[in-house]
Amino acid sequence: MNEPVISVRGLDVAFGARKVLRGLDLDVAPGEVLGFVGGSGQGKSVLTRAILGLNPKQAGKIRLFGEDIDRLTPRRHRALERRWGVMFQGGALFSSLTVRQNIQAPMREYLKLSQGLMDELASLKLKLVGLPPDAAEKYPSQLSGGMIKRAALARALALDPELLFLDEPTSGLDPIGAAEFDDLIATLQKTLGLTVFMVTHDLDSLYSICDTIAALADGKVIAHGPLDLMLASDHPWLRAYFHGKRARAIRRPDAVGIEASAASDASAPA
Numbered sequence: 001m002n003e004p005v006i007s008v009r010g011l012d013v014a015f016g017a018r019k020v021l022r023g024l025d026l027d028v029a030p031g032e033v034l035g036f037v038g039g040s041g042q043g044k045s046v047l048t049r050a051i052l053g054l055n056p057k058q059a060g061k062i063r064l065f066g067e068d069i070d071r072l073t074p075r076r077h078r079a080l081e082r083r084w085g086v087m088f089q090g091g092a093l094f095s096s097l098t099v100r101q102n103i104q105a106p107m108r109e110y111l112k113l114s115q116g117l118m119d120e121l122a123s124l125k126l127k128l129v130g131l132p133p134d135a136a137e138k139y140p141s142q143l144s145g146g147m148i149k150r151a152a153l154a155r156a157l158a159l160d161p162e163l164l165f166l167d168e169p170t171s172g173l174d175p176i177g178a179a180e181f182d183d184l185i186a187t188l189q190k191t192l193g194l195t196v197f198m199v200t201h202d203l204d205s206l207y208s209i210c211d212t213i214a215a216l217a218d219g220k221v222i223a224h225g226p227l228d229l230m231l232a233s234d235h236p237w238l239r240a241y242f243h244g245k246r247a248r249a250i251r252r253p254d255a256v257g258i259e260a261s262a263a264s265d266a267s268a269p270a
């Protein structure tokens with residue numbers, strides 16, 4: 001088996017007396033599109049930030065592209081950072097910079113390129129995420145919610161990453177916008193061969209673009225596998241999540257049996 005792109009073992013993260021992650025294990029394989037789910041406040045963002053080295057951990061090992069992040073020299077760590085892109089919740093664009101400048105921010109930080117080349121690259125990234133050329137000179141406050149997401153995705157792709165972290169990419173989008181954004185992620189993943197770690201509450205995204213799903217509860221990954229494994233799980237949180245009232249609205253052509261079993265489970269909490 002190929003070495004995982006992300007490997008987490010025995011991860012503990014606490015804030016004071018509050019233990020958020022407790023001995024968490026997770027592997028993400030090359031090319032995998034992982035949807036990471038869990039109740040609000042369970043620690044999905046904390047895990048993402050710990051993997052990115054932005055949250056200190058109390059115990060455990062995190063390996064990225066086979067490298068133990070605790071054993072890297074600052075120079076090696078910086079080289080590794082260029083191999084991933086992050087789209088933070090809400091986009092987190094720099095409000096005082098134009099879209100073009102936002103996309104070029106990682107290039108300025110990590111690469112030494114001429115302004116002309118950075119302009120060409122920024123135009124390319126805009127095209128890649130389906131934004132019109134005139135979006136380049138706009139400020140985030142002049143963009144719609146959907147355009148902000150696309151601009152944030154373009155910035156996450158600025159350094160041609162192999163690994164993409166997405167924190168609730170479709171939140172706040174209307175269903176059509178969310179479906180278009182899912183399609184965009186799926187297309188980019190295939191054409192660029194990305195590994196994707198996506199925190200989401202969006203059941204449609206899980207059904208339509210994720211190869212596997214990992215669920216977080218009580219500080220641990222309680223299940224990790226394809227959708228069918230999640231649907232078959234007896235874990236109360238997974239049953240509530242995948243067979244609750246909201247889940248029943250989701251229809252798949254091949255899901256007759258699943259829907260029948262969900263419909264019969266009238267007692268499952270939403």
Ligand SMILES: Nc1ncnc2c1ncn2[C@@H]1O[C@H](COP(=O)(O)OP(=O)(O)OP(=O)(O)O)[C@@H](O)[C@H]1O
Nearest residue numbers: 015018020038039040041042043044045046047201
């Ligand atoms: N810097 C911090 N200091 C103290 N507590 C924190 C810090 N960051 C996160 N927490 C706590 O850790 C817990 C997990 O937060 P996190 O944002 O990871 O949840 P989440 O699963 O991403 O939730 P949501 O789905 O609502 O975004 C919360 O109780 C939060 O208050």
